[in-house]
Amino acid sequence: MKKIQISPSILSADFSQLGNEIKKLEEGGADLIHVDVMDGHFVPNLTIGPPVIKNLRKYTKIPFDVHLMISPVHEYIENYANAGADIITIHPEATKNLKESVSLIKKFGKKVGVSLNPKTEIKTLIDEINNIDLVLVMSVNPGFGGQKFMPEVLDKIKELKKIKDKNQYHFDIEVDGGINFSNSKMVLEAGADILVSGTTVFKENNGDIKTNIEKLKSM
Ligand code: DX5
Numbered sequence: 157m158k159k160i161q162i163s164p165s166i167l168s169a170d171f172s173q174l175g176n177e178i179k180k181l182e183e184g185g186a187d188l189i190h191v192d193v194m195d196g197h198f199v200p201n202l203t204i205g206p207p208v209i210k211n212l213r214k215y216t217k218i219p220f221d222v223h224l225m226i227s228p229v230h231e232y233i234e235n236y237a238n239a240g241a242d243i244i245t246i247h248p249e250a251t252k253n254l255k256e257s258v259s260l261i262k263k264f265g266k267k268v269g270v271s272l273n274p275k276t277e278i279k280t281l282i283d284e285i286n287n288i289d290l291v292l293v294m295s296v297n298p299g300f301g302g303q304k305f306m307p308e309v310l311d312k313i314k315e316l317k318k319i320k321d322k323n324q325y326h327f328d329i330e331v332d333g334g335i336n337f338s339n340s341k342m343v344l345e346a347g348a349d350i351l352v353s354g355t356t357v358f359k360e361n362n363g364d365i366k367t368n369i370e371k372l373k374s375m
């Protein structure tokens with residue numbers, strides 16, 4: 157039985173209580189903490205940066221799954237590595253040289269993720285696929301929580317799963333955006349290993365984080 161991992165996105169958390177919200181995620185059984193970093197340039201929204209991540213680090217030992225929706229990204233990788241990120245995920249469109257950015261993340265001893273927007277094809281990362289730890293498949297256009305899941309990405313997840321199994325690559329498939337109780341089973345069956353969820357984890361069942369995480373894991 158595949159172990160389902162849940163990486164709740166703090167984008168849907170109460171930003172005035174982020175430390176306590178992270179404690180609640182830990183108590184609720186989160187496997188990773190998904191930290192959405194947005195710069196108002198690569199995506200039309202602005203969230204948090206290294207100083208906040210550095211301050212949140214002391215609240216939990218759970219790995220920080222940092223999703224960098226920033227461009228340019230290469231020059232900032234060191235800042236996020238030093239702030240306490242455990243996984244650093246970048247978008248191929250945000251770097252001049254994906255190979256160099258992937259190896260820079262690894263140089264800091266961090267796990268490396270590459271994120272594919274709904275319209276970005278697998279071929280943009282295929283040359284690096286054997287060097288990366290995570291492929292983050294966006295099932296919404298990045299920038300905001302609470303958007304509707306885009307079912308057209310299911311084929312991309314299935315394709316990635318086929319490539320992974322055929323070549324015995326080690327990367328995890330993480331899916332991000334609009335994940336809820338009615339589509340999570342379908343996403344897992346398509347080949348996802350890790351589900352990102354903000355709205356469902358923080359808002360369903362009157363915000364009962366533990367119940368929501370357990371329900372997503374039981375799919
Ligand atoms: C969107 C972010 C997602 C988003 C997920 O740009 O990358 O992680 O916060 O939030 P929900 O689960 O509400 O779609």
Ligand code: ZN
Nearest residue numbers: 190192223332
């Ligand atoms: Zn994200």
